[in-house]
Amino acid sequence: xxxxxxxxxxxxxxxxxxxxxxxxxxxxxxxxxxxxxxxxxxxxxxxxxxxxxxxxxxxxxxxxxxxxxxxxxxxxxxxxxxxxxxxxxxxxxxxxxxxxxxxxxxxxxxxxxxxxxxxxxxxxxxxxxxxxxxxxxxxxxxxxxxxxxxxxxx
Amino acid sequence: xxxxxxxxxxxxxxxxxxxxxxxxxxxxxxxxxxxxxxxxxxxxxxxxxxxxxxxxxxxxxxxxxxxxxxxxxxxxxxxxxxxxxxxxxxxxxxxxxxxxxxxxxxxxxxxxxxxxxxxxxxxxxxxxxxxxxxxxxxxxxxxxxxxxxxxxxxxxxxxxxxxxxxxxxxxxxxxxxxxxxxxxxxxxxxxxxxxxxxxxxxxxxxxxxxxxxxxxxxxxxxxxxxxxxxxxxxxxxxxxxxxxxxxxxxxxxxxxxxxxxxxxxxxxxxxxxxxxxxxxxxxxxxxxxxxxxxxxxxxxxxxxxxxxxxxxxxxxxxxxxxxxxxxxxxxxxxxxxxxxxxxxxxxxxxxxxxxxxxxxxxxxxxxxxxxxxxxxxxxxxxxxxxxxxxxxxxxxxxxxxxxxxxxxxxxxxxxxxxxxxxxxxxxxxxxxxxxxxxxxxxxxxxxxxxxxxxxxxxxxxxxxxxxxxxxxxxxxxxxxxxxxxxxxxxxxxxxxxxxxx
Numbered sequence: 125x126x127x128x129x130x131x132x133x134x135x136x137x138x139x140x141x142x143x144x145x146x147x148x149x150x151x152x153x154x155x156x157x158x159x160x161x162x163x164x165x166x167x168x169x170x171x172x173x174x175x176x177x178x179x180x181x182x183x184x185x186x187x188x189x190x191x192x193x194x195x196x197x198x199x200x201x202x203x204x205x206x207x208x209x210x211x212x213x214x215x216x217x218x219x220x221x222x223x224x225x226x227x228x229x230x231x232x233x234x235x236x237x238x239x240x241x242x243x244x245x246x247x248x249x250x251x252x253x254x255x256x257x258x259x260x261x262x263x264x265x266x267x268x269x270x271x272x273x274x275x276x277x278x
Numbered sequence: 279x280x281x282x283x284x285x286x287x288x289x290x291x292x293x294x295x296x297x298x299x300x301x302x303x304x305x306x307x308x309x310x311x312x313x314x315x316x317x318x319x320x321x322x323x324x325x326x327x328x329x330x331x332x333x334x335x336x337x338x339x340x341x342x343x344x345x346x347x348x349x350x351x352x353x354x355x356x357x358x359x360x361x362x363x364x365x366x367x368x369x370x371x372x373x374x375x376x377x378x379x380x381x382x383x384x385x386x387x388x389x390x391x392x393x394x395x396x397x398x399x400x401x402x403x404x405x406x407x408x409x410x411x412x413x414x415x416x417x418x419x420x421x422x423x424x425x426x427x428x429x430x431x432x433x434x435x436x437x438x439x440x441x442x443x444x445x446x447x448x449x450x451x452x453x454x455x456x457x458x459x460x461x462x463x464x465x466x467x468x469x470x471x472x473x474x475x476x477x478x479x480x481x482x483x484x485x486x487x488x489x490x491x492x493x494x495x496x497x498x499x500x501x502x503x504x505x506x507x508x509x510x511x512x513x514x515x516x517x518x519x520x521x522x523x524x525x526x527x528x529x530x531x532x533x534x535x536x537x538x539x540x541x542x543x544x545x546x547x548x549x550x551x552x553x554x555x556x557x558x559x560x561x562x563x564x565x566x567x568x569x570x571x572x573x574x575x576x577x578x579x580x581x582x583x584x585x586x587x588x589x590x591x592x593x594x595x596x597x598x599x600x601x602x603x604x605x606x607x608x609x610x611x612x613x614x615x616x617x618x619x620x621x622x623x624x625x626x627x628x629x630x631x632x633x634x635x636x637x638x639x640x641x642x643x644x645x646x647x648x649x650x651x652x653x654x655x656x657x658x659x660x661x662x663x664x665x666x667x668x669x670x671x672x673x674x675x676x677x678x679x680x681x682x683x684x685x686x687x688x689x690x691x692x693x694x695x696x697x698x699x700x701x702x703x704x705x706x707x708x709x710x711x712x713x714x715x716x717x718x719x720x721x722x723x724x725x726x727x728x729x730x731x732x733x734x735x736x737x738x739x740x741x742x743x744x745x746x747x748x749x750x751x752x753x754x755x756x757x758x759x760x761x762x763x764x765x766x767x768x769x770x771x772x773x774x775x776x777x778x779x
Contacts, residue, residue, distance in 0.1 A: 125501070125707050132708065136448060143455065146470070154465050159733055161462035161469055164726045168458065172451045178444050205500045209675065213493075213696045216679050217689045229679070233672040240500075240668035254673050258680050266331040268684040 129186070133179030140173035201239065208232075208239050225270040229255040287635030290335050291643065299336045300343050300640065304647050307344035308655045311351030312663060313670060314361040316495070318348035319606050323491040324674070326484050326614055327681035334618040334633060339640040341611050342594075346644040349590055350394040350652060353583065354659045357386045366590075369554035370582045376574035384656070388521045389576050390583035391652035393532055397584030398645035400536035401543065401591030406638055408544075409627070412599045415748075416624035421735060422743055424600070425728035426752035428721045431546035431602040433759045436714045443763065445710045452705075453718015454725070456481050463727045476690040483613050483719060485682035485691035486698050490712055491606070492678050493699025496671050498707070528580045531561055535581035536588045543589030543604055546596040551605070557585030587648075591641050598622050598634065601724060606713040609720045 147162040147169070154160040212232035219228060233251035238244055262268045290296070303325070310321035321344050329337035352363025357374035370390070377386040416423075436446035459470040460480025471477035525532065535557045542553035561581035562571045571578055593604030594611075601622040603609035615622050626634055682695040702712055736742030744750040 125704060127704060127708055129708075132448075132710075136451075139455075143470075151462075151467060151469065152465075154467075159730060161465050161467045164729070165455075165458050165469065168451055168454050172448065172455070175444050175448050175451065179448070182444070202500055205671075206497060209497065209500065209671075210696065210700065212675070213679065213692060216683075217692050217696070220683070220689050220692075225680070225683075229676050233676055236672040236675065237668060240671065242668055250669060251672065251676075254676055258676050261328070262680055262684055266328065266684070268331065269687065270680070270683070 129179045129183030131183075133176045133181075133183055136172050136176030136179065138176075140169040140176060143169035143172070201241070205236065205239050208236050212236060221271050224272045226255055226259060226272075229258065283631045283635050284639075286632040287639050290632060290636040291339070291639055296336050296339055299332070299340050300643060300647070303340040303343040304347050304644070304651050307347030308351045308651060310344075311348030311363045312354045312655060312659055313665060314355040314359060314363055314663075316363070316670070316674070317491070318345050318352065318364040318366070319610070320492045320495055320674075321345070321348045322607050322610050323487045324677050324681060326487065326610060327684045329614060330484065330617065330685060334615070334620050335636045335640075337614060337618060338611065338620075338637045339643075341607075341614065342637070342640045343644040343647070345607050346398055346587065346590060346641070346648065347651065349586060350391055350648055351655055353390040353394070354387060354655060355663060357383055357390070358659065358663065364551075366551040366554050366586045368551075369558045369586075370579045373558075373572065373575065373578050376572065377576065377579075378574075380574045382574060382576075385520050385524065385576060386574075386579055387656050389524050390579050391648060391656065392521060392525070393535070393580045393584040394587040395645050395648035395652065396532055397536045397539055397589075398587035398591055398648065399642065400584070401540045401588030402638065402641040402645060404540045404544075404588075405591050405595055405641060409595055409599050409638070412595065413624045413627035416599055417628070419600075419624065419748070420746065421728040421731035422746055422749035423752060425725065425732050426743070426749055426756055427546060427596070427600050427602045428725040428728065430752055430756040430759065431596065431604075432714070432717055432721055432725065433756050434545065435605075435717045436711075437759055437763075442709050446714055449705070449710050449712065449714040450718045453715040454722045455718075456486065456715070457719045457722025458726075463723055464730045476686070476688060481694060481719075482685055482691055483617075484685045485694040486719060487610055487613075487716060488678050488681050489695035489697070489699030490702035490715060492674060493695055494703035494706060494712070496674055496678070497699065497703040499667055499671055501707075524576050524580065528577050531577055531581040532584050534560065534564075535584035538581075539585030539588035539590075540592040542585070543592035544595045546600065546602040546604060551586075551589075553585040553589035554582045558582040587645065591645070594641075598626065598637070599624065603717060603720060606716050609713075609716050613720050 143165050147165040151160060151162040151165075212235070215232065216228055230248070230251045233254060234244070234247045237247035237251065242250075259270060263270055306325070307318070307321055310316045310324075311318055322341055325340060325344055329340050332340070349364050349366050352367040353370075353374065354363060356362040356367040356371035357378050360371060360375040362368040362371045374383075374386045374390065377383060419427075432450055436450040437443050457480070459477055461467065461478065462469050468478055538557050538560060539553040542556060558578045558581065561578045562568050565571065565577055567575065567577070590607075593608045595604075597603045597608040597612050599622070601612060603612045612622055620626060620630065620633060678695060678699075679692055682691040683689065685691055702715070705715075706712055732743065744753050
């Protein structure tokens, strides 16, 4: 996805301004020290702002400010896959404690594999296998507790 | 480095657990490196959450082995499919593919993998010899020297490895900004956490890295839309065919490539990939048969292949001795070492020599394993390369999620991975390099802390930054890196001005 230099430049300029103002306004002045916690952020934000301006100027000169989604356009499968990927990760964030890792992992992987073009049954089997491996490696080998969710008792 | 510490280090490594981990990591690295679309950096990123829970020696052994294998295995899809498995292989992908079309695929692969092993061993020897010497010198380093080292590393990463300097600088600044979240290094005051408890400790490095290197790569795979099986045209014969002749004929190339790779890789901020490109160019420049380059000639592959892996080993010299990583992979590893309490730096050499020696010894083990395992990989590559992308992507995604969750046992990590992953995908699609971001995250605190300390020592007088001799040299070199493009342009304009007069 191409986002023009101008858009990026504006983004960085605004971010820089935010960092600068936030640092100056909220960080306390440390008595006795020449430079406080706001020094480095301000330095970084000044450089970022300047670079952002350079990008904006360059972008305007090259007329490079359009969004170009051509690699994604016309291929519903690609868009669907990306949506499923990102949406899937969001489901982990929201539902991990409630539904547990195993259920979410198998469901998400299967759906993504099907959207990418695999058949349902092989997708289900491979997802189950991969989830099992990941679960065993992390819980049994590395002692990382993964939420059980609905399968808390297992 | 005394014999006792070497023996003690060997004792640390020759444990069944460590050897098993090295074996598994080698297989993992070969697998990931050989599949196009999965890079060595991603292999490291996905490995880190697993190594987080291991003891330090095993953890570093796993990372070193994986990266050595992955970078070498990246030559396989490069030669067979013209798709480099890792950026380092890209320097000679076209050459290798040309050889494949002439039916010499086995020679190309045999040569590149063997020279990778040789180069890697060469770099490791330099590492063993040079690192302690440099560490002795570095013991006298003050905040000024460390500041300039960090600045040099960051500057070279941002300005040298990309063609678009402004975007390289911006990537660096993004990394530095991310590193500023958390508690201020000098005063302990919380910064940029906006009241969110999880951000008090800063943006967790591992989910950030998994997002930027693994998730963004998966998004790119999906966007390109190539979900099927890659088609391999040829049958691979014996990789050792003609190897002896090639090695003997081009032994100078191996030596030159290895030395060049070691030298370039040891520079802070510059990694093994660039060494490969430079070595290929040098090989062509000094070859007796330069017109054969590009048509399927093994000489360039030999030189660049050995530069690749030697650069990989020597990139650890600044990482271990100064704590200033050479590239994204060593940055990740330095981050892991910090987390394990093995703070890289000159003190590590004096206080925990056996631990450090063990780390260095794993380089030798990993590169020696390239000989048998490389052969195995070439024999199996048909099968490895046939795994379709549409299966690889979801599988990698599962490990991304688990890895990001596992570090702090919190879904916040998954969120960090998602946000930074999407952000990194957008950045990389528009010409922003990702490596400076991770270097900024890892080196940001070092840069700031040493800067603040230096300012306190100097009482605000900037001239003090150049007062000490080593600091002065480093400072001038750093400024040189920043001013080089400007100076070069001015220099190029001089003759025309004279002509006009």
